[in-house]
Amino acid sequence: MAVGYFLGKRTLVFVLLSMYLLTLYFIHGYYSMLTYNRHRREPFERVLQDKEDMTSFSCSKLVAHLKKQSLMHTDAVLLHRLAKCKINIRNVNPTDGIHRTHLDKNRKRNIDNIRDSFSRKHLHRESKTDNEKNMVNNRNKFTRKQLQHTNCICNKKTDKAPLLVLFSTWSDNMSGRIRDNTCYNWRSLRPLVQPVLFTNSSSARRECEKNGWSVLPLRQTAAGGAPVLKVMFAEVLRRFNSTIYGFSNGDILFGENLLKTLVAVEETFGAEKRPLLLIGTRTNVVNVTSPEASSFSNLQVASKKRGKLFIHQSQDYFITNKAFPWSDIPGVVVGRRGYDNWIVINSILKQHTVIDATETILAVHQTTRKGIYEGHSRPYPDYNTKLLARYHKTIRYVAGSTRCAGIITKYSVKGNIFALKRNSVPKFCKNPYP
Structure with missing residues (x-):
C-alpha cells in the first residue's frame, strides 16, 4: 500500500511538472513570435487613433x-x-x-x-x-x-502601375463556364491587379480584352503544348511595370482578401532586395456557378459550404517580386506535376523570403468531373520531373509543401493581416535532395 501510494504521488507530481513546463514553452514561443513580428518591421496595418470626435463635422x-x-x-x-x-x-x-x-x-x-x-x-x-x-x-x-x-x-481613372500583374493560360479543353467565371473574377480585382492571358486563340483574346484583360501570344511550349513558365514571367516583366508579378492556374478564383494580403506583403517586404515568393493552398469547390463567381461574398459563402482545403503539397499560384531569379529556373511547364514543389524547394534552399498565405488568401479551384488531379491525365505528365532529374538525381517533392515556408500570414482579432515567423517546420521539409 505504501509503495503504491508513493508511486502514485510521484506520477502526479511528474504530470503536474510536465504541464507546467509545456505551459512555459508555449508562452515563450508566443512572445517570441510577437517579438519577431514587431522588430522585423512595422506591423502590416495599424488602427487609426482618432484624436477628435468624428460625429461633429460638415x-x-x-x-x-x-x-x-x-x-x-x-x-x-x-x-x-x-x-x-x-x-x-x-x-x-x-x-x-x-x-x-x-x-x-x-x-x-x-x-x-x-x-x-x-x-x-x-x-x-x-x-x-x-x-x-x-x-x-x-x-x-x-x-x-x-x-x-x-x-x-x-471613379477617377488612373494610368498608374498596378500592384500585381497576374497572368495565366487556358487549356483548349477547359469549359466555357470556367473561363467566364475566371474572366469575371479577375476583372473584379482591377485596377490593383492587372490580369493577363497567354493564348493563341482569337476567341479567347476577344472575350478577355472586352473585360479589361491584357492578352499576349504563347511563344514557347513543350510537353504537348504546355506553356513554359519562365518564358511567360520574362514576358510580363518586360512588358508591364508593377511591384509584384504572379502566375495562377486558369481555373482559380480569388477572394477579396487577395488585395489585402498583397498590400500587407508589399508594405512589409517591399523594401527588401531579397527574392520573395508568395504561395498558398487552394480550396476545392465543386461546380462553382456563375452567381457564386460573380461576387466575392458569394464566393466566400460557397467555399465555406462546399469547399475543402486541398493537400499542402500542391500550389496553384506563385507571386514574386522583381528580384526573383526566374531566368535561373529550368524550363518547366505549367499543367504538369512536380514544378510547383521544386520552385518552393529551390527558393527555401536559396534563402529567399517564402510566405505561406493560405490562411489569408482564398483561392477557389473550380472542380469539375475531371477531378482534382487533371495534370496527371494530360500528355507527358512526367515532363517536369524528368527535366528536374537532370539537375538532381533524387528529389523529395514533399519538401516543397506550403508548410515548409518560413513565414505565414494570419488575421488579427481586429481583422488586419500580419506576418508571423513559423515556429518550426515539419521534418519532411529538411533534406530535399537525399
Whole structure:
C-alpha cells in the first residue's frame, strides 16, 4: 500500500511538472513570435487613433478648410472625414466588396483607385452641390500618400502601375463556364491587379480584352503544348511595370482578401532586395456557378459550404517580386506535376523570403468531373520531373509543401493581416535532395 501510494504521488507530481513546463514553452514561443513580428518591421496595418470626435463635422466646413491649406501626409483625421463626404467618392456596401472595417485607415499604400472592383449598384450617387464640386476639384490634387487613409472607391481613372500583374493560360479543353467565371473574377480585382492571358486563340483574346484583360501570344511550349513558365514571367516583366508579378492556374478564383494580403506583403517586404515568393493552398469547390463567381461574398459563402482545403503539397499560384531569379529556373511547364514543389524547394534552399498565405488568401479551384488531379491525365505528365532529374538525381517533392515556408500570414482579432515567423517546420521539409 505504501509503495503504491508513493508511486502514485510521484506520477502526479511528474504530470503536474510536465504541464507546467509545456505551459512555459508555449508562452515563450508566443512572445517570441510577437517579438519577431514587431522588430522585423512595422506591423502590416495599424488602427487609426482618432484624436477628435468624428460625429461633429460638415462637408462645407471641410471644403473651406481645404481651400485655405494643402493637406499633408499627417492629416489622417481630416482625410478620414473626407471619405465620409458623398462627393464623387463611392463607398463600398459591406455586403459586396471590401468591408470598411477591414480596410485600414492608416494604410501606407493608397487603395483609393479600386474602382470597377465591386458591384456598382451599391455605390452612392454623386452629389451636385457647389461645395461638393469644389471638393472634387480639390480631391484631384491629392497625391497617393495623402489619400491613403480614405476607405473609399473612386471613379477617377488612373494610368498608374498596378500592384500585381497576374497572368495565366487556358487549356483548349477547359469549359466555357470556367473561363467566364475566371474572366469575371479577375476583372473584379482591377485596377490593383492587372490580369493577363497567354493564348493563341482569337476567341479567347476577344472575350478577355472586352473585360479589361491584357492578352499576349504563347511563344514557347513543350510537353504537348504546355506553356513554359519562365518564358511567360520574362514576358510580363518586360512588358508591364508593377511591384509584384504572379502566375495562377486558369481555373482559380480569388477572394477579396487577395488585395489585402498583397498590400500587407508589399508594405512589409517591399523594401527588401531579397527574392520573395508568395504561395498558398487552394480550396476545392465543386461546380462553382456563375452567381457564386460573380461576387466575392458569394464566393466566400460557397467555399465555406462546399469547399475543402486541398493537400499542402500542391500550389496553384506563385507571386514574386522583381528580384526573383526566374531566368535561373529550368524550363518547366505549367499543367504538369512536380514544378510547383521544386520552385518552393529551390527558393527555401536559396534563402529567399517564402510566405505561406493560405490562411489569408482564398483561392477557389473550380472542380469539375475531371477531378482534382487533371495534370496527371494530360500528355507527358512526367515532363517536369524528368527535366528536374537532370539537375538532381533524387528529389523529395514533399519538401516543397506550403508548410515548409518560413513565414505565414494570419488575421488579427481586429481583422488586419500580419506576418508571423513559423515556429518550426515539419521534418519532411529538411533534406530535399537525399
